[in-house]
Structures are given as C-alpha cells and as structure tokens.
Amino acid sequence: MPDARPSPGHLCGQLYATLRALRAVGAARWKLEALRPYDKVRTSPSKFLPDLLDEAGRLLLKAHGRGNKYGAAAEELFRSIPDLLPPRGRLPGSLDGRQRTAFDEGYAQQMTKCTDAHGELLS
Numbered sequence: 001m002p003d004a005r006p007s008p009g010h011l012c013g014q015l016y017a018t019l020r021a022l023r024a025v026g027a028a029r030w031k032l033e034a035l036r037p038y039d040k041v042r043t044s045p046s047k048f049l050p051d052l053l054d055e056a057g058r059l060l061l062k063a064h065g066r067g068n069k070y071g072a073a074a075e076e077l078f079r080s081i082p083d084l085l086p087p088r089g090r091l092p093g094s095l096d097g098r099q100r101t102a103f104d105e106g107y108a109q110q111m112t113k114c115t116d117a118h119g120e121l122l123s
Contacts, residue, residue, distance in 0.1 A: 005087070006102070006106060007099060007102045008086035008087070008090075008091075008092050008095075008099065009092070009095050009098075009099030009100065009101075009102035009103040009106065010102040010103065010105060010106035011084050011085065011086045011106060012041075012042075012045040012049065012086065012091065012092065012095070012103055012106065013042070013102065013103035013104060013105065013106025013107035013108075013109075013110065014084045014106040014107065014109065014110035015049060015081065015084040015085065015110075016038075016041050016042075016045075016049065016052075016103075016107055017106070017107045017108075017109075017110035017111040017114060018077055018080055018081060018084060018110055018114065019049070019052040019053070019055075019056065019081075020111070021077055021111070021114035021115075021118060021122055022056055022059050022060070022063075022074060022077040022078060023052070023055070023059055024121070024122040024123070025059070025063050025066075025070050025073045025074045025077065025118060025121050025122065026058070026059030026060065026061075026062040026063040026066070026070070026074055027059060027062060028062075028066060038107075042095060042100050042103045042104070042107075043094060043095065043100070044093065044094050044095075045091045045092050045093075045095065045103075046091040046092060046093045047093075049091050050091070053081070056078060056081060057078075059074065059078075060074045060075065060078045063075075069121065070121060073117070073118040073121050076117070076118075077114070077118075084110075
C-alpha cells in the first residue's frame with residue numbers, strides 16, 4: 001500500500017505558504033510578497049525555512065495584538081504547522097527537479113487554502 005503522506009517537497013511548499021500567510025496576518029504593514037525569494041526556498045528548504053519557523057511564535061502574538069480576527073487566523077495557521085513538516089521534522093537540504101515541482105504544487109494548493117480562508121487579512 002503506497003504512503004498517503006505527501007512528499008517532502010510538497011510538504012515544504014505547503015509549509016512555506018502557511019508561514020508566508022502567518023507573516024502577513026501577524027505583521028502590520030507587511031505584504032505577502034515581501035518574504036524570502038520563492039526560488040531560494042524551493043531550492044534549499046533547510047537553509048531558509050528554519051528562520052521562518054523560529055519567527056512563527058512571535059507572529060502569532062503580534063496577530064493577537066492586531067485584533068480578534070487576526071489572532072484567530074494566526075492560531076489556525078500556527079496550529080497547521082506540525083502537519084506540514086516532513087517526516088521526523090527533517091527539512092531537505094536541497095530539492096531536485098521532481099521535488100521542486102512537488103514544492104510548487106504544495107505551495108499553490110496551500111496558498112489557495114490560506115487565501116480562501118483569510119484572504120482579506122493577507123494584504
């Protein structure tokens with residue numbers, strides 16, 4: 001029976017989208033596009049995602065300071081993080097072509113989900 005869990009590349013794409021959305025919800029005067037360049041993260045997740053994960057708790061607190069709707073959105077995003085980590089929490093050092101495609105798919109899927117749920121808060 002095949003493993004139903006998404007690939008590490010797919011999960012990293014979903015994680016990056018979620019962390020971007022959390023940053024947009026938690027930080028006033030911040031635009032969704034103003035985070036680490038997408039291509040760098042999709043090439044070397046273990047180099048860039050840990051800093052964003054470190055920042056997640058601070059962003060959760062900042063979102064609560066922005067008001068109830070921001071706090072609730074940030075809580076939902078924050079709680080989803082553990083499910084988006086690759087197996088054993090090991091972020092891949094680099095992604096090959098197939099895994100970069102999986103990253104793109106995971107990112108697009110998760111960003112759509114985040115935008116559908118919290119779109120007005122992400123700008």
